[in-house]
Amino acid sequence: LHRSGPVAAALGTTKAHVCLGFLLIVLAATFGFKAGLARADGGGIYFQGTWAANGGTHPTDYDDTCNVLIYWYYGEFDKSSADNGRVMFIDSGGTWHHPVSGLGSIATSEPNYASYQKKVSTLNYTNIAYPGTAIAAYHSFRCT
Amino acid sequence: MVRRLVLTFVLVLAIALTASYALGRFVFGHPADHPHQAQRASHSRHLVSAVKQPKSSSNDGLATAAAHLGMIMSKKADLGTVGSGATAVHLLSVPTSRGGSCLVAENPDGSIGVSCLDTPSLFTNAPVAYLELSDGGPDPATIKYDRIVGVAKPGVSAVEVQLSSGKTAAASVISTGAFDYEVPLSTVHAGSHPSKLIAHEGGQVAGTIALSR
Numbered sequence: 001l002h003r004s005g006p007v008a009a010a011l012g013t014t015k016a017h018v019c020l021g022f023l024l025i026v027l028a029a030t031f032g033f034k035a036g037l038a039r040a041d042g043g044g045i046y047f048q049g050t051w052a053a054n055g056g057t058h059p060t061d062y063d064d065t066c067n068v069l070i071y072w073y074y075g076e077f078d079k080s081s082a083d084n085g086r087v088m089f090i091d092s093g094g095t096w097h098h099p100v101s102g103l104g105s106i107a108t109s110e111p112n113y114a115s116y117q118k119k120v121s122t123l124n125y126t127n128i129a130y131p132g133t134a135i136a137a138y139h140s141f142r143c144t
Numbered sequence: 145m146v147r148r149l150v151l152t153f154v155l156v157l158a159i160a161l162t163a164s165y166a167l168g169r170f171v172f173g174h175p176a177d178h179p180h181q182a183q184r185a186s187h188s189r190h191l192v193s194a195v196k197q198p199k200s201s202s203n204d205g206l207a208t209a210a211a212h213l214g215m216i217m218s219k220k221a222d223l224g225t226v227g228s229g230a231t232a233v234h235l236l237s238v239p240t241s242r243g244g245s246c247l248v249a250e251n252p253d254g255s256i257g258v259s260c261l262d263t264p265s266l267f268t269n270a271p272v273a274y275l276e277l278s279d280g281g282p283d284p285a286t287i288k289y290d291r292i293v294g295v296a297k298p299g300v301s302a303v304e305v306q307l308s309s310g311k312t313a314a315a316s317v318i319s320t321g322a323f324d325y326e327v328p329l330s331t332v333h334a335g336s337h338p339s340k341l342i343a344h345e346g347g348q349v350a351g352t353i354a355l356s357r
Contacts, residue, residue: 074205099276100277101276102276104259107256108205137208
């Protein structure tokens with residue numbers, strides 16, 4: 001082994017040491033960049049108030065498909081134990097996915113990161129208006 | 145010499161790690177970092193309160209439901225599985241920390257359905273508790289399945305589902321009281337849907353739940 005080049009000279013070491021150093025720096029940079037992309041989760045109440053009779057509905061906005069900012073995976077509709085209603089996902093064509101109907105607080109989920117654009121929606125299909133709370137939860141991450 | 149070399153490497157590594165992390169956040173920042181951006185992108189309505197979700201797998205609907213609804217999963221009662229194969233649904237009864245009770249359906253694809261009542265028993269207001277699970281709609285022609293699942297109070301001898309067409313069909317009830325009725329697809333596509341749940345006890349109607357929409 002012999003010393004050569006300005007970098008090696010500046011560090012006062014050998015070519016092998018310089019190569020090892022660059023490798024470690026590249027690995028660190030890659031690790032740091034990936035860590036910066038880690039997934040974030042969140043959500044919460046998006047509507048509180050009254051659902052009108054015979055079709056009152058309160059949806060979220062649509063999520064994205066790729067370049068994801070928000071991925072809805074959970075919807076919840078909290079209301080009285082005497083009130084019937086529905087919570088579901090709706091795709092951009094208007095088709096329902098995993099609708100769940102029942103009394104009281106009801107919930108549905110979308111598994112496996114289904115790759116369609118969707119929003120969470122809640123529906124009062126009874127003939128009386130009632131109060132409630134709508135909740136949605138999301139994952140957010142970057143598509144690659 | 146060696147000491148200076150090690151110190152230099154550590155310093156450069158730290159700088160590279162920090163700079164790369166910051167770059168990742170800056171270029172592909174998250175809604176968690178930029179709440180206003182998430183809200184603009186996803187909610188025209190405001191998030192009245194933010195609820196931090198636990199990081200978990202993609203099939204984490206049940207964990208999220210348990211956290212939001214206060215379900216005490218350690219006290220769940222297994223009601224068994226109704227249906228079979230691709231249509232098998234696993235049912236649970238779970239108490240809540242708020243003094244309520246929940247009926248939980250776990251579908252084969254990992255999705256869930258939950259109905260929580262604010263009473264300690266699922267049978268305070270009716271001798272049956274239910275969930276309607278389906279996929280597709282609202283156009284009946286796009287519905288892939290439509291089923292009623294639930295659990296009946298001990299003593300209930302039969303559960304019937306009345307359809308909007310006026311026809312009535314018996315649900316399958318297993319030993320735990322869990323029941324299931326899947327509307328035939330031809331009936332679904334013809335526009336008929338479940339409209340009433342009827343529980344029988346000793347030959348008499350013990351209670352009904354209106355499902356009409």
